[in-house]
Amino acid sequence: MAHYTGPRVRISRRFKTPIFGPSKYLERRQYGPGVHGPKARRKVTEYALGLIEKQKLRYYYGLQERQFRGVYEKALRRRGVTGEQMLQLLECRLDNVVYHLGFAPTRPAARQMVTHGHIRVNGRKVNIPSYTLKVNDEIEVRNHNVSRQMATRNLEMSTSRAVPDWLALEKDNFKGRVMRIPTRDEIQPIANEQAVVEFYSR
Structure with missing residues (x-):
């Protein structure tokens, strides 16, 4: 698209x-x-x-x-x-959540990461940026050198951006999870x- x-x-x-x-x-x-x-x-x-x-x-x-x-x-x-x-x-689009978790510096970069196959959802590769995440869905950077190096660099750049409370980030494991649907005030x-x-x- x-x-x-x-x-x-x-x-x-x-x-x-x-x-x-x-x-x-x-x-x-x-x-x-x-x-x-x-x-x-x-x-x-x-x-x-x-x-x-x-x-x-x-x-x-x-x-x-x-x-x-x-x-x-x-x-x-x-x-x-x-x-x-x-x-x-x-907010629950996959590319937006990848951005919020800090795996990408911008939303366009997050979209590119998803379409290039660097992101997995619940253990399966998902290359659709508009994929709607649900509560308890796990987002993970693919276990590949290029993907992990890219995510490491982006996580270091995004330290000034706080991860929203409705998401949980396991920085060392390159994983994130949707804990709940965000409220209007949080968006x-x-x-x-x-x-x-x-x-x-x-």
Whole structure:
């Protein structure tokens, strides 16, 4: 499945949010990209606000529109608050969990690790980044020199990032486990998920 490979700082500046992580350019230029960026913009409509929030989440998790719409429709069929269910589905994606555990420095890098076969789930190779993990699922870096060396380097780089409480990491064994489904407060999304739900429900 294709994913966004274009300029990232430009996207972050468009939404005035560090979608792809901290950026010195975003801090320096806190306005939209292009020659008209610093100028005042027209009033944003409700539809545009919903679109902006949806795009923020989509870029943040690295999904194409069709994939993201599929996540929303799956959340819609679940019991509970649709917005919260959608965020939980996004957080429990395999590539996102690999990133949270520190096996990869970014979500795109985590996606690449999964697609290249470096990750196993419950002892079996899974090369689908969108694979939805469940409680007690065990994530492990493949027992291979290249895979373990890559994970070791990434774990050393990610020491400043805390592993979420809903995950457990066995750093020495290159393993992680989903202890429970994250709550809305633990996810702390960069966008208003309710605006996304309202955008799709029009």
